[in-house]
Amino acid sequence: MxxxxxxxxxxxxxxxxxxxxxxxxxxxxxxxxxxxxxxxxxxxxxxxxxxxxxxxxxxxxxxxxxxxxxxxxxxxxxxxxHMPWIEGVEDVLRSLVAAGIPSVLVTASPRRMAENLVRQAPEGAFVGYVCGEDDLPKKPNPAPYLAAAEVIGIEVPREILAANGMTSQLGSSTGGRTDVSSQILDSDSLGNTGNHGNYGNQGNRNVPASEHSAEFADDVQLDTFRHEMARCVALEDSMTGIESAAASGATTIAQTGFIGTDTSAGPQFASISSYSNLTAEALERYVEQRLATMQQ
Structure with a gap:
């Protein structure tokens, strides 16, 4: 899931x-x-x-x-x-690798810094990244997370891409963005990431900011996109990032342990203050809870 x-x-x-x-x-x-x-x-x-x-x-x-x-x-x-990894986060990444769950880095930092982190991360953790030097609207616009979705095989409706200022990034044949293709680090690991249908309607939490474009998109395609995004967990710490991730439709978790500002009023689905006991299985439970709210 x-x-x-x-x-x-x-x-x-x-x-x-x-x-x-x-x-x-x-x-x-x-x-x-x-x-x-x-x-x-x-x-x-x-x-x-x-x-x-x-x-x-x-x-x-x-x-x-x-x-x-x-x-x-x-x-x-x-x-x-010295890469200042937050305590426990490398164990979370290893848990995801063991479970076959890909990670994508979504950062406003420059490419040089994104690539430095990916190189030092546990082997096989990241399949790609989106960085601040990409030709994309910046957070809190959901564009960086929509780009990350395409890295792991989610087809974002063209109308949603266009509504969030990503028209120039649309691919000519598949509707995919062209400027992240060079940042997919291990395309062979993305095999089982296709879309699936037959899902319920979106609930009232974390609705994408671009939902006004729904009238242009096929209902089944839009429901599929929403469900696929809900199956992606996004971890953010700043209000800017939390708003970006939540607006994309991802199940957004706020990391509150290492930021000096209050994000409690943000649109996140849940908040954590450490990575203690956080595993692939625990993240799966957040997705299950989110999908349950979408059926209500």
Missing amino acids: LKAVLWDMDGTLIDSEPYWHQVEMGIAREHGGYWSEDIGWTCSGKPVPQVAQKMVDNGTELPVSEIERLMIEGVARKEAE
Whole structure:
């Protein structure tokens, strides 16, 4: 029943926010700006160029492109020296590998950092990734999660892709996006990920933001897409990411243990504060519960 797990990176897989805050504060201090850990937390989950622009707005006397470069280089060096995996998350990834459940990384971080994490993850964990350098609308738009869905074989209705600003990414023959194909890391492992039919109607939780496009899509195709997305668990920590994942229709779980902001009012299906006792079987139960709510 559990089809795939879609992972945010910073604050979800790795406790990297301290790295970002340290680097940001160092850049600001050296170039006439003001920055603090509290400001850094307000930027959690946002693309690096947006954070760089905010640093400029707070007085940092460098071009956005240069701040972005310094930020990425600084954090990448720290992660190369020590990848700050959140306690227990590597065991969850190994459990998913053993159960034959693919994972996809869905991050606003640059490609360099996404690939560095995938390389250091347990063998076979990630079949692909979506990163901040992809030509996609950014979180909280659901586009990154819709792209991840296509990586693991879910056919996203063309109308939903278009409604979320992904028209330019539509493939000419299959309706799939063309710009994630080079980021599928192990296509042979995606064999049993086809769509299935005969499902009930969507419930009232985590309805995709693009549902207004339903009138354009075939009802059976739309119901199939909703059901397939509900079979995907998305793990996120920031409100920006939680909104993105939930809007895609994925069964969204908020990781609250490593973020300095309150996400309790978010649209997540459930929340966790650690990875203790979280296994492929436990994630399957979340999917079962979500599907039950969709039948009500």
